[in-house]
Amino acid sequence: MNVNVNQSGSLAVRVEQDVVLARQQARKIASEQGMRLVDLTKLVTAVSELARNTVVYGGGGDMDWQVIEQSGRIGLRMLFRDEGPGIADTRLALTDGWTSGSGLGLGLTGARRLVDEFDLDTAPGQGTRITITRWI
Amino acid sequence: MERIPILQMGEFLLVTIQVDMHDQLALNLQEDLTDRISRTSARGVLIDISALDMVDSFIGRMIASISGLSRIMDAETMVVGMQPAVAITLVELGLTLPGVSTALNVERGMQVLRKRVAGR
Ligand SMILES: Nc1ncnc2c1ncn2[C@@H]1O[C@H](COP(=O)(O)OP(=O)(O)OP(=O)(O)O)[C@@H](O)[C@H]1O
Ligand SMILES: [Mg+2]
Numbered sequence: 001m002n003v004n005v006n007q008s009g010s011l012a013v014r015v016e017q018d019v020v021l022a023r024q025q026a027r028k029i030a031s032e033q034g035m036r037l038v039d040l041t042k043l044v045t046a047v048s049e050l051a052r053n054t055v056v057y058g059g060g061g062d063m064d065w066q067v068i069e070q071s072g073r074i075g076l077r078m079l080f081r082d083e084g085p086g087i088a089d090t091r092l093a094l095t096d097g098w099t100s101g102s103g104l105g106l107g108l109t110g111a112r113r114l115v116d117e118f119d120l121d122t123a124p125g126q127g128t129r130i131t132i133t134r135w136i
Numbered sequence: 137m138e139r140i141p142i143l144q145m146g147e148f149l150l151v152t153i154q155v156d157m158h159d160q161l162a163l164n165l166q167e168d169l170t171d172r173i174s175r176t177s178a179r180g181v182l183i184d185i186s187a188l189d190m191v192d193s194f195i196g197r198m199i200a201s202i203s204g205l206s207r208i209m210d211a212e213t214m215v216v217g218m219q220p221a222v223a224i225t226l227v228e229l230g231l232t233l234p235g236v237s238t239a240l241n242v243e244r245g246m247q248v249l250r251k252r253v254a255g256r
Contacts, residue, residue: 017158019159024156038224041189045192096230103194104196107193110193113229
């Protein structure tokens with residue numbers, strides 16, 4: 001299936017304040033595209049969780065965003081990428097309540113529930129790349 | 137350091153969150169609130185989040201922990217004004233905020249707080 005990229009950009013996600021900037025950026029793009037408030041809130045919350053993980057566990061990275069079009073549908077796609085330690089056990093990391101730190105272990109699983117598509121690409125020593133898509 | 141103001145109204149403390157909080161700001165608020173409860177012997181805390189257009193796991197955890205801490209310090213916490221879209225998202229995220237009392241708006245929250253404090 002052909003995917004057109006209508007708009008794209010990138011944002012550094014290195015420090016805590018960048019988490020705020022990442023969710024503000026997501027909100028801006030989503031509202032420009034006319035996303036409904038509930039969907040927009042879900043997307044922004046997922047962005048917040050993933051951006052925080054990028055800072056806290058990934059040692060900082062970037063958020064690449066795209067406004068995409070596929071079969072007449074518009075969607076927002078975000079890639080969170082870092083060159084951190086990666087995740088050894090992705091099944092465990094995608095379990096509700098599992099954390100290696102002091103969190104609630106809800107970030108990854110919660111983010112996955114809040115979007116339409118979720119893809120995790122990681123390996124120990126290989127960094128982490130998480131792609132999420134929310135259709136409008 | 138940037139901080140969220142805490143207002144005192146009689147035996148209650150009122151916090152209105154109006155900014156998109158970064159994590160440290162949320163942690164500061166938790167610290168400031170527990171400090172104020174102990175210094176003023178406040179009986180109740182009202183946290184107005186009607187201006188918050190997102191609550192993620194970090195902010196949710198901060199709200200739950202303020203609620204728990206204040207209870208230990210003999211004060212009741214009410215979270216008021218949560219936007220419907222935020223509530224829907226929180227549930228889907230998996231955060232149900234057990235033990236956190238909520239009300240529709242500041243007025244109602246205040247009513248409940250007064251009743252609870254009077255009943256003790
Ligand atoms: N970018 C990343 N790089 C390395 N490890 C990660 C990354 N993102 C998540 N993890 C690992 O996956 C675990 C689960 O992440 P998740 O966001 O679900 O929970 P948490 O961050 O520990 O807690 P919460 O998000 O609820 O505050 C983390 O504890 C961490 O070990
Ligand atoms: Mg997390």
